[in-house]
Amino acid sequence: SQQGEEDPQALSIQEGENATMNCSYKTSINNLQWYRQNSGRGLVHLILIRSNEREKHSGRLRVTLDTSKKSSSLLITASRAADTASYFCATGNTGFQKLVFGTGTRLLVSP
Amino acid sequence: GAVVSQHPSWVICKSGTSVKIECRSLDFQATTMFWYRQFPKQSLMLMATSNEGSKATYEQGVEKDKFLINHASLTLSTLTVTSAHPEDSSFYICSARVAGEDNSPLHFGNGTRLTVT
Numbered sequence: 001s002q003q004g005e006e007d008p009q010a011l012s013i014q015e016g017e018n019a020t021m022n023c024s025y026k027t028s029i030n031n032l033q034w035y036r037q038n039s040g041r042g043l044v045h046l047i048l049i050r051s052n053e054r055e056k057h058s059g060r061l062r063v064t065l066d067t068s069k070k071s072s073s074l075l076i077t078a079s080r081a082a083d084t085a086s087y088f089c090a091t092g093n094t095g096f097q098k099l100v101f102g103t104g105t106r107l108l109v110s111p
Numbered sequence: 112g113a114v115v116s117q118h119p120s121w122v123i124c125k126s127g128t129s130v131k132i133e134c135r136s137l138d139f140q141a142t143t144m145f146w147y148r149q150f151p152k153q154s155l156m157l158m159a160t161s162n163e164g165s166k167a168t169y170e171q172g173v174e175k176d177k178f179l180i181n182h183a184s185l186t187l188s189t190l191t192v193t194s195a196h197p198e199d200s201s202f203y204i205c206s207a208r209v210a211g212e213d214n215s216p217l218h219f220g221n222g223t224r225l226t227v228t
Contacts, residue, residue: 040224041222042204098145101157
């Protein structure tokens with residue numbers, strides 16, 4: 001399977017704390033994307049980082065990419081209860097049409 | 112912008128019946144749409160890639176005669192689960208990419224929860 005793996009599988013933190021999720025993948029990529037899924041809903045795109053980029057920021061989100069280790073991390077700073085969701089990384093190859101999703105991290109942020 | 116509407120949001124059907132799920136791009140054209148299946152607390156598994164005006168491309172292990180996909184226009188793709196059985200109960204999600212933007216993010220529908228009794 002080309003599916004990536006994420007860790008931790010589940011993460012429980014308090015509001016205000018930072019949350020870090022990691023994603024590892026197996027094949028060469030063109031880009032890596034992070035998505036968020038609220039329970040029973042579709043996915044919402046958060047951020048895309050290209051293979052020639054090492055770090056990217058968007059609001060309270062910070063994504064890093066290490067292509068030599070085939071890994072990425074998503075950091076959510078100053079978390080809020082509304083950040084409670086599942087987070088998935090997804091990789092796309094050069095000339096890709098489809099994305100391969102990781103196993104996901106379920107984040108619970110308690111007030 | 113870039114809204115994907117998926118309908119119905121949930122459906123309950125009896126074993127042996129067929130169910131059609133629609134995926135529409137409301138404010139953009141999508142030459143390619145993707146259909147995923149998701150089991151509880153698991154990741155999304157790509158079932159097939161739907162291409163406007165041509166046959167869908169199915170992933171290994173997905174029965175094309177069981178899961179019929181039609182992409183008749185640039186804004187609509189349908190997935191029909193034929194002769195549904197309880198093991199087909201799952202959360203089905205479609206996604207679409209804006210036509211001509213091959214490296215852009217996907218836009219997802221809100222999913223359809225199918226329960227087969």
